[in-house]
Amino acid sequence: MKWSLPENIATYGGKIDAIFWVITVVTGIAFVLVEIGIIWFAVKYRRREGRRAYYTHGNKALEVLWTSVPALALVALGIYSADVWAQIKGRDSAPAGSLMLGVRAKQFEWNVTYPGADGTLGTSDDFVVRNQLHFPVNRPILIQLESEDVLHSFFIPQLRVKQDAVPGMTIPVWFEATKTGGYQIGCAELCGLGHYRMRARVTIHEPDEYERWHAEQVASR
């Protein structure tokens, strides 16, 4: 059964999932307190003949308390999140030595650009594979995300990565997988009538296996 987040295979996925659990606990406490309070009050103070409601316009101390507690909790959460955010999506957060790949989205496919034999992206021997994203495990991957026509959103749930692809912009997206296997890219931004079937295969290889696959691809072109 899938009652919670899918399997995490990203190095930074743990930080994201930790935020989820922290928020779940904090909001869970608030949720239980409020809902139980409401039901309790509804039962306890239900109408009875001859009883009169307690006439009050409020309580300053109580109001200050329930303003400041959520305010502190939320600001703390904001600062905590800001830190994780900077590590994952900050402008220069991608680790040095990442493997650079290009992903260019268009209705309704993901075209992945790989460096050719020279190993650097942006040279004439680059090659493009449609709807196939291959990369090695345990190595940071830096994707240059682009779009050809409309907005798309690059989403691999298990890698905890989601980034809109915007035409006219090249957006860096980085991640590092901790596990090999086969996954899928989904499109998370409405992009037209084929939005629902805009999928691509993700294959995470052992490093040597990736090299082999890459060499094969280079050779076949």
Added chain:
Amino acid sequence: MAGAVTYYAGRAPERGLAVYTQKVGMWVFLASEVMFFTSLIGSYIILRFGASETWPLPGEVLNIPVTAINTFILICSSVTMVKAFAAAEVGDKRGTRLFTLATALIGSTFLGVQILEYRELLHEGFGPSSGLYGSTFYTMTGFHGFHVFSGVCCLFWASWKAFRGGYDNRAYKGLEVLGLYWHFVDLVWIILFTVVYLI
């Protein structure tokens, strides 16, 4: 607060702003107009900021002297507008008639010059689809022109009313409220002229 009830009684309605209702209404409406022009002028500023290298320099495409004169024309119409109101306030019906009609006519002149300017530019091949510059230029000045046009229509109606003696020192609110709108349109043009033509 609890327990204590303070009693109050008076005759007149409570007023949050010590001015008459129509004027409050116009100011509230103008606040929304500010946001409307913010979206248009703001888009221009933002898009230009993002493409500053390729943006044409002032005077390259647009005709500054003609528009400067047109700006002056619109400023003059603001003066006649305010004179019309001042005349109405002191009960000078002749002045009210004269200045209201003058404002309407000067406003129409502004529109006429703008139409000529558009014709000229379109003739030179600079249209709304000519890059971001054309897009923003025509949208901004077009919607400003639309506001001027609405104002001119109201002004002609006000002139007709003035000629029938509709405004005097007891009934001048309509003229003042219309004046607020008209000056606002003038004010937007002052900003537009600087931002679009000169910078």
Added chain:
Amino acid sequence: MESTETAHEHPGGQAMAGDEAGHEESHAHPRYMLVWLWLALLTVAEVAIVWFAFLPRVWIVVMLLFMAVWKALLVALYFMHLRFEPRRVALLAASPLPLAVLLILAVMMEYR
């Protein structure tokens, strides 16, 4: 601004009888022609700065913006009578401006 001395005390803010007729805000009018002269002079100055362009571009832009705000203030304060209205009307009139600045500056960050 020389024309300020013509600005007389405005009775608004008190004695709102709620009466529909009558002079609620009678005030001596500022010298409209003087304001008009200033507006005209500023327009000429603006065009002159751009036309002769003897200053560095940054300076021109700053001066143009300064003069545009100046002219806008003249219109708002004298033609739209904000100077003579109760403070709260001016506050109402100025309320959208911070939002406008926030919106424009925030979106400009996209290009930074």
Added chain:
Amino acid sequence: MATIVAEPTGRPVVREPHELSFIRKYIFSSDHKVIGIQFLFLSLFFLLAGGLLAMMIRWQLAWPGQPMPLGSLFPETMAPDGIMLPEFYNSLVTMHGTFMIFFAVMLLLVGVFANYLIPLQIGAPDMAFPRINMASFWVAVPAGLIALASFLVEGGAAGAGWTSYAPLSAMPEASGVSLGQQMWIVSLVLLGLSSILGSTNYITTVINMRAPGMTWMRLPLTVWALFITAILALLSMPVLTGAMIMLLFDQTIGTHFFLPAEGGQPLLWQHLFWFFGHPEVYVLILPAMGFTSEILANGSRKPVFGYHAMVGALVSIAVLGFMVWGHHMFQSGMNPLLATSFMVSTMVIAVPSAIKTFNWMGTMWRGNLHFHTPMLFAIGFVMLFVIGGLSGIFMASAPFDIFIHDTYFIVAHIHYVLFGGALFGIFAAIYYWFPKMFGRMMNEKLGKVHFALTFLFFNLVFFPMHTQGLAGMMRRLYQTTGYEHLEGLQWTHVLITISAFGLFLSGMLFAVNFAWSLFRGPKAPANPWNATTLEWQTPSPPMHGNWEEVPVVYHGPHEYSHPDVADKDWLAQNERPDVVSPARP
């Protein structure tokens, strides 16, 4: 203890000297009450229409590729053989959002209740500008008709989502929708105009038309909420209008605002849209908060707990509401530094909502709770709004938003706020003010059944969507099959769809109750709920001009169970202090 400052006399109201014709009285009326009721019928129609679209969406999601019941009625371009096409699905999603947000909830909250309640609750004979008010309704009608008609044109209705993200919405060649998208824009520009005209009216009326003695801090919280709402709409709607016009020009006259090929900026659309969109979110919830505060006080027979804090929370929401729009764009490619500042401001804006929730609980605390139908819906509002508010914190945290952005978690959140929140508040308000509007009571038993079923089915429909979102289910998918990480979740769609049908049917109970009560409901007294605010101190329904004599206000808005009053547990705002019987010597 009490001193009378002046002799309390009201002003006589100027009345129309002659009877109005049917057309002036019921169709082109400038009476705020008639306009409010006109808006009520218009928006309930769109609520029904939006609900029907939702049912079709749900059918497709639960049983993809199966012919819909009555599907053969649809033309080939929408659903050949009753099987929905993906482009039709996109139109349905878009128009469901558009109908519900702009034409149902917004019109119900603002069009109906701001119009109907503001003059009555502040003791004014009508709006400041009755004819502009009439114009605001008659601009909304063509807006609605154009939106409806867009289904019938070639290419179908707009299909780029209710947010109409450019460039999809600006490129007919990419979306397959051309005229439909343009009609959508024209419709919403008209609706925006209607909203601006209305807001101008509401703000001016509250500022300058309050009855003698109705000081700011004696305004009922409904009026405060509607006033703040009007400010939000007034300052945000024009930005949308400007953006819409640019989008329309991109499609029609070849401008390039949002088209990157010529240097346009797609993110600019998102910024402008959400600069409007986030205040709009508060436009859609603040009035419901106002209704809830007032109805909870009435049902609890207690003054609102922390009235000043409630007002302060409303005002701070209005201010902060304009500074948080970027939290809709964390994953949009926005500058990450900008995202950080938006994240912090978003966290801060949750505080006023927390204040309100606790104050509602404080209002119930030690009350004498009467569970009439409006009260039930108000309690339901608080219970569900809490869930919607708390789930918002998940997406306010930008790093976790990476995962749940554009998933069903967001769909769950928006529906907890807009249905569990706004619509429950609306139902509460309709049950509460129906007697005032039509002079007849709604059926209480049917109302309670309606509440119970709606509450049950609502949670069955939308709570599982949180789980779907956490599993990584993207929103706006025509079918969710074919994704490995979503395998085994199809049954949740079936559960949701069956519950959604139940929700729709319980809505029909409301429709039946509404229609029946309109003609057959028992006659309502002037003040059926023993309420304190001014509208209950005039006959149900009030006459043209609202009052025999403009009321003079002596008390705060929610003076229930005042210790100085012995014979009853409420003190009307305009009750003369010398006729109130003191309990203490």
